[in-house]
Amino acid sequence: MEKDSKNQKADVATHSPLVRAGRALLEWTAHTLVVGGLLLGFRGIEGLIHFLWSGNERLLFGVFPLHYIFDAADLAILIGFLTYGVYSVIKTYRGS
Secondary structure (H helix, E strand, O other): OHHHHHHHHHHHHHOOHHHHHHHHHHHHHHHHHHHHHHHHHHHHHHHHHHHHOOOOOOEEOOOEEHHHHHHHHHHHHHHHHHHHHHHHHHHHHHOO
16 A cells, blocks of 8 residues: 555656646757758758859749748758647647
8 A cells, every 4th residue: 555655646746737837848948959050951952053153043943043042941850840839739748
């Protein structure tokens, strides 16, 4: 009987609002670092392409400036991680 009460106390401690908020903050921090790394990587690739073509604006299929593709990729990453990140943080805070 005493062992069960210890397990219940441990369960309550791991599900306290402060612990859940800490886990949610950790989840948010991880997502922020991943998004930052991806965006820096895209900026680096874009800068490298710009450097290799000596500053001339390159067109994709002769229609779209190449920087539009990189801007669209940045936006897609931000929207995707924002959506999934909010869902993940809420799920983590709820403890499920």
